[in-house]
Amino acid sequence: MNSAILAQVLVNGLLLGGLYAAIAAGFSLVWGVLNVVNMLHGSAVVLGAYAAFFGWQLGINPFLAALAIGPAIGLLGWVVQRFIVQRVIAAPVLITLVLTFALDLVLNNAMLAAFTADYRKMGSVTGLPPLMIGTVSIPADRLIAAVLGIVATFLVHLYLTRSRLGRAIVAVRMDQETARLMGVKVEHIYALTFGIGLALAGVAGCLIGAVFPISPLNSGGYLGVAFVACVLGGLGSVVGAIVGGLVLGVVESLGSMLIGAEYGVTVAAVLLILMLLWRPQGLLGRAGYD
Amino acid sequence: MHARLQGWVLPVAILVIGAIVAYGLPIALSNQTYLLRLATSLALLVTLASAWNLVGGFTGYPSFATAAFFGLGAYASAVMQQFGWSALTGYATAAICAALLSAPFGFAILRLKGHYFAIASLMLVSILKEVTTGWSNVTGGGMGINLPGAGGDPLAIARISLEILVMLAAFSVALSLVISRGWLGFGLSCIRMNETAALSAGIDAPRLKTIAFTISSAICGVAGAAYAGWIGYIDPSDVYDVMWSVRPIIAALIGGVGTVFGPVVGSLIYLVFEELMWRNLLTFGTGALGVLIAILVLVMPGGVLPSLRKGKVS
Numbered sequence: 001m002n003s004a005i006l007a008q009v010l011v012n013g014l015l016l017g018g019l020y021a022a023i024a025a026g027f028s029l030v031w032g033v034l035n036v037v038n039m040l041h042g043s044a045v046v047l048g049a050y051a052a053f054f055g056w057q058l059g060i061n062p063f064l065a066a067l068a069i070g071p072a073i074g075l076l077g078w079v080v081q082r083f084i085v086q087r088v089i090a091a092p093v094l095i096t097l098v099l100t101f102a103l104d105l106v107l108n109n110a111m112l113a114a115f116t117a118d119y120r121k122m123g124s125v126t127g128l129p130p131l132m133i134g135t136v137s138i139p140a141d142r143l144i145a146a147v148l149g150i151v152a153t154f155l156v157h158l159y160l161t162r163s164r165l166g167r168a169i170v171a172v173r174m175d176q177e178t179a180r181l182m183g184v185k186v187e188h189i190y191a192l193t194f195g196i197g198l199a200l201a202g203v204a205g206c207l208i209g210a211v212f213p214i215s216p217l218n219s220g221g222y223l224g225v226a227f228v229a230c231v232l233g234g235l236g237s238v239v240g241a242i243v244g245g246l247v248l249g250v251v252e253s254l255g256s257m258l259i260g261a262e263y264g265v266t267v268a269a270v271l272l273i274l275m276l277l278w279r280p281q282g283l284l285g286r287a288g289y290d
Numbered sequence: 291m292h293a294r295l296q297g298w299v300l301p302v303a304i305l306v307i308g309a310i311v312a313y314g315l316p317i318a319l320s321n322q323t324y325l326l327r328l329a330t331s332l333a334l335l336v337t338l339a340s341a342w343n344l345v346g347g348f349t350g351y352p353s354f355a356t357a358a359f360f361g362l363g364a365y366a367s368a369v370m371q372q373f374g375w376s377a378l379t380g381y382a383t384a385a386i387c388a389a390l391l392s393a394p395f396g397f398a399i400l401r402l403k404g405h406y407f408a409i410a411s412l413m414l415v416s417i418l419k420e421v422t423t424g425w426s427n428v429t430g431g432g433m434g435i436n437l438p439g440a441g442g443d444p445l446a447i448a449r450i451s452l453e454i455l456v457m458l459a460a461f462s463v464a465l466s467l468v469i470s471r472g473w474l475g476f477g478l479s480c481i482r483m484n485e486t487a488a489l490s491a492g493i494d495a496p497r498l499k500t501i502a503f504t505i506s507s508a509i510c511g512v513a514g515a516a517y518a519g520w521i522g523y524i525d526p527s528d529v530y531d532v533m534w535s536v537r538p539i540i541a542a543l544i545g546g547v548g549t550v551f552g553p554v555v556g557s558l559i560y561l562v563f564e565e566l567m568w569r570n571l572l573t574f575g576t577g578a579l580g581v582l583i584a585i586l587v588l589v590m591p592g593g594v595l596p597s598l599r600k601g602k603v604s
Contacts, residue, residue, distance in 0.1 A: 037405045087588055093404045094352040094547070098539060099587045105580030113573055220532075224416060227409050262424045269413040276406050277398055 004135040009253050011136050017249025018146025019208055023222055024229030024248075025153040025241035026200030032236015033173045033193045036085060037093075039100040042223030043107040044198045048073055048205020049214040050115055056122045056209075063125065063148060066206035070152075070199040077198025082191040089190065104219070111216040119213040145207040150242055152203045156196060157238040169193050173236055224265060228272040234282020243283055297471055301464040308460020315456060316449035326448045330520060332561050333455035334513060339538040339545075339553035340462040341509035344502045346539060347548035348466075348475060350482035351400060351499065355411035356510050357534035358418045359388040363511030364518040364529040365422055368435045377439065381515045388511025389504050396503030397496065412535070419530035434525025437518060451520035458516060462509050467550045469505075478502055482548070537564075540583055544590070 027041045051069045052062035080103065088095050128140035160166040171179040172189045180186050208214065208222075229248045233240025248268060255267035275282075319325045338356055345353045366387040367380030375383075399410040422429045429435065439447070469475045477498040480488035489495050518524045537560065538553070545556025567578045 031405065035405075037409065084584070084588070092352075093408060094346065094539065094543075095587055097352060097354075097405070097408055098536070098543065099584055101536060102580040102583035102587065106577045106584070109574055109577030109580065113577070224413075227413070231406075231409075260424070263420060265416045266420045266424075269417045272413055273399065273410050276402055276410050280402070280406060 005257075007134070007136050009257050010250060011138060013250030013253030014246055015138070015142045015146045015249070016253060017246035018149040019204060019211075019245070020149075020225050020229050020249050021153050021242040021245030022149035022200055022204035022207060024226045024233065024245050025156060025238045026197035026204075027223075027226035028230035028233065028236055028241045028244075029156070029169075029200075029238060030194055030197035031230065033169055034081075034085075034089065034190050036089070036096045036100065036194075038194070038197065039097065039104045039223065040080070040107060041197070041201050041226050042219035042221070043104050043111065043216070044073055044077070044201035045205040045208065045222040046111060046214065046216050046219045047107065048202035049209030050111065050205075051202070052206035052209040053120055053122060053214060056125070061125060062122065062206050062210040063144060066148070066152075066203045069206050070203040073202030073205075074195040074199025077201075078191050078195035080198075081194030082187075085194065086187060086190060104223075108216055108219055115216060117215055117217050119215045121213040122210060125210050139211075142211045145211045149204060149207050149245075152200060153238060153242050153245075156200060159196075160238060165189075165192060169196075221265070224268060228268045228275075231272055231275050231280070232283055237282065240282050247283065298468075301467045304464040304467065305460050308457055308464070312453045312456035312460070316452045319452075320449065321445065323445065323448065326445075326452055328561070328565065330448065330452045330455050332557060333452065333459040334517060335537060335541055335557040335561060336459040336554050337455065337462045337513045338510060338534070339541040339557050340459070340466045340550075341506045341513070342538040343542050343548065343550075343553050344466060344469065344478075344506040345499075347542055347552075348470065348478040348482065349499055349502050350548075351503075352404070352408045352539075353411045353503070353506075354408055354532070354535040354539075355392075355395075355414050355507070356538055357530055357532055358411075358414040359392060359507040359510035360514035360517070360534045361415070361422065361526070361529035362391065362418055363388050363514030364524050365429055365435070365514075366511065367515030368437055368518045368524055369428060371438050372435060374438075377519055380519070381512050384511040384515035385508045388514075389508040392507030393500060393504045396507070397500045400496065400499040400503060412532070415530055415532060415535060419526050422530065423526045429526075432526060434523060434528075435518075437522050437524075439519065439522070447520065447522065451516065454516050455513070455520070458509075458512060463550065463554060465505070465509075466553075469502075470550050474498060474501065479548075536583075540586065544586060 023041075023045055027038060030036055030038045048066075048069050051072070052065050055065040055069070056062050084103065085096065085099065088099055125141050126144065130140060131138040131143060160170055168179065168184045168189055169192065171182065171184055172186055176186055179189075225248065229241055229244035231244070232247050233242070233244025248271070251271060252264050252268060256264050259267060315329060316326070319329060338360065342353065342356050345351050363384030366384045367377070370380045370383045371377060395414065399407060402410055423432050425431070426433075477488070477493045477495075480491065480493050481495050481499060485495055514529060517529070541556040541560045542553045543556065544559050545554065546552030563582055564579060567582060568575045571578045
């Protein structure tokens with residue numbers, strides 16, 4: 001294989017991986033802390049992407065818009081958790097899965113009705129020429145999107161490790177009962193965590209909308225990305241999600257070159273199942289207690 | 291000996307009733323296209339819900355793989371018939387393919403628990419959907435397959451499909467009853483309640499789980515083959531739709547997960563709701579269904595959640 005092509009494929013994979021990290025981090029956080037697999041996550045990404053798209057039509061830079069859209073979708077997540085998911089929080093896996101799946105049906109169908117299934121794409125956001133390193137070409141918008149994805153994810157990591165509420169989230173993740181005894185209001189932490197998770201999804205949506213065509217039909221694909229990158233990185237670990245996202249991006253990029261782009265999901269899904277069977281603790285090999 | 295015989299009365303009765311209904315219902319509804327369709331959908335859902343219940347209910351493993359084996363069965367049968375084999379061979383192939391895939395796959399992923407198992411099983415649906423779409427010289431890819439028999443009289447096809455699916459539903463329920471009363475059901479319920487304890491009591495949990503998963507998948511495969519014959523045209527986005535995994539789960543949840551007749555009752559209730567939704571809210575049908583499912587999950591703590599908690603699905 002030509003090394004120039006290989007380098008380009010790797011770079012493409014990393015650019016994709018930055019976005020995947022942002023998708024997976026929020027999902028992983030919610031799963032780790034609440035023990036809820038949030039099937040709504042993919043549609044929240046799509047919602048963020050559409051919000052950014054409509055902002056762009058009004059002349060708002062999607063990278064800046066993410067600052068407002070993220071918190072707005074986070075607020076939606078807070079409400080959904082506080083008033084709906086919280087009711088079944090202690091129920092068996094099957095119940096929370098089915099509930100968030102049902103909520104996903106509602107949100108996705110609403111978006112299909114409102115936005116149609118047609119793919120939409122913003123024009124170039126910054127208008128900058130691609131960055132050239134040797135023969136490798138790096139489109140400016142995609143580079144910015146990937147970097148911002150990792151930055152947003154890392155900010156959540158800092159929040160978890162540095163702030164008081166962040167420590168409370170980590171405490172709940174480690175041991176919910178003890179955290180409660182220490183005076184942590186677990187219900188509030190759950191809602192906050194769900195909100196942060198969806199806020200990250202919304203930010204990821206803005207970044208994806210800035211560089212890729214978007215449609216409500218994509219939500220299942222984003223959810224799959226979240227599954228795989230989360231398991232790769234280790235459940236509940238935000239830093240792990242960055243690693244998982246980057247690895248998944250590179251694997252997908254290589255896979256689509258070697259096997260064909262039409263088998264992208266298969267490559268990712270096989271990777272997921274193998275990881276679950278052989279290294280369920282994730283590539284980093286530790287429980288995700290940031 | 292007497293008790294042994296008695297144990298077989300109810301399953302045989304279910305099969306006999308199934309046969310009578312399978313014979314009589316298509317005649318009774320011979321020209322009513324809508325009711326024929328509804329009855330066939332019900333039989334299909336009962337079949338899938340009962341089959342899912344073997345794994346999701348009896349064993350307590352939240353499987354989302356129903357759509358994978360349903361779609362695999364539909365395609366296995368359709369491809370066989372395209373090569374000129376009979377529909378019956380198609381059904382057999384569907385069962386064999388589903389069993390051959392589900393045995394090793396189930397053995398592997400049934401080591402996982404809770405969400406991990408659910409996600410791994412869900413991933414199989416995406417894999418099969420993509421492989422089916424990609425392998426276009428056999429499966430027709432995204433264009434799908436028109437079944438050879440599809441050109442016939444639509445009412446005749448509808449009646450035959452109803453017959454087949456009612457018998458399959460009766461078989462699925464009767465089998466689930468037999469299993470629930472036998473050694474397999476006993477072992478599965480031990481696994482559901484406490485797998486570690488079951489293992490230490492000498493129950494070969496991996497083997498029993500794999501057997502349950504394989505039986506369940508084979509039934510789903512045959513159901514897929516029957517669906518393909520009924521609809522006459524299949525494509526990957528239809529037969530590998532995740533809703534084929536979710537609807538049986540909802541039906542079982544409504545009626546009672548882990549009980550033999552719960553999935554039957556639940557399928558009926560669910561289908562009535564779904565029908566009302568679709569008829570009144572076409573563009574937002576799926577969304578309304580989502581609202582309905584969410585409400586069902588939230589407000590049925592009396593019927594649904596306690597029974598599940600006792601069995602501790604996670």
